[in-house]
Amino acid sequence: MRNLLNFLTRYNNLIVFLVLEGIALYIISTGNSYQNSRLLNAVKGVTRGIEQKIYNTSSYLSLREINERLAMQNVALKNRMEQMVRKENPVFFSVQDSVYKQEYQHTSGEVIDNSINRQKNFFTINKGELQGIKVDMAVISPDGVAGKIVGCSKDYSVAMSLLNIDFKLSARIKSNGYYGSLGWDGRDYRYAILSEIPQHVNVSIGDTIEATGFSAIFPEGILVGTVSDYVKVGGDFYKIRVSITTDFKKLHFVDVIGNMKKKEQLDLEKLFK
């Protein structure tokens, strides 16, 4: 006992030192995931070899059981497949748009009815609520903006075409970022009008026009068209005629795009309006 006390008084510094360093190391290993994982790996490295051997042996012994389970899984999957090929299968995929950090869900669809010769044109798509289509989703063709969904049934949905005098889209000039309102003037199915671009902005024929993403319907950067010609109107603004890249006369395959973060954006914006 006396020896122990002697020892303690003699080495009390060392003991305090070791305890405090122990606390520091403990904090390092728990508080910081990087250091934490490195330490764990170092510790695990010793036991891993043994664990691997045990696992190898036991898995060899239970091969028969594993085979049976795999065979059952195979049968189940085959049955699923049989059921699925009979259905019309919608193609869902989600795209991480890395350029603008927005997440959209795409659904492919086919246009089964379309018109271009009215003032208020609509087209119909062969996908509906059952395939996840909702009102106010964006519709794009492989070449650019096509319209937006205005109504859905179970298996079909109707979209307001870009060629509709009620259709308004926030669009910008890609080269300099100035944005304005884009709409159709009801005349030529190949041209739309971009207004509200101030006159000090440099516009040249052939400039690319793309969607801004402000409305939370269209993803940012979707192509709309190119500048065809422009005139000064009123006091300060240009009236730019945009040649639409989507050919509505042969619109067939389209993508319907749902903005998964739209509700978040609109709810936030509502607070300040």
Added chain:
Amino acid sequence: MINTVFRFGLIFILLVLLQVLLFNNIQFSGYINPYVYIMFILLLPIEIPSWLLLILSFTIGMIIDFFSGSPGVHTFATVLSGFVRPYVIRVVSPKDGYESGSEPSMSNYGFRWFLSYTLLIVLIHHTSLFYLEVFRFTDFFRTLFRVILSTIFSVTFILLIEYYRRGKN
């Protein structure tokens, strides 16, 4: 006694503020981070009990860790510095030894003594700190380069502060 405690409390707070508000924001080209708060450990009286020195080192390390978002790393380095300080003091002792009840300052033992004392402890502190921070030896020489450069800067700043303090006294 109370006076001493109060004075070191003030030094403690000033150094932590200086470190957190000023020196933590200095990062030249990713290589140099001066850590000046270690000066608190340097300045404590020579005859301070070792356990108290260790606990004070632990405390200042924890606080710096808290503000730097680096859990435990500074704590480890400061406790190590506090632990080796008595040995360093013994190693660099001047010819006629230390006066009892004195503080390790430049005005008491001269510039050369203070420089070697500071250099040794800062080097130990920075070495443990930087290697613990990267937690690997793959970039060994890059880390070593950082240790040396940062040590030079920290020592320079500590000497400047100490020089200014001596002028005050």
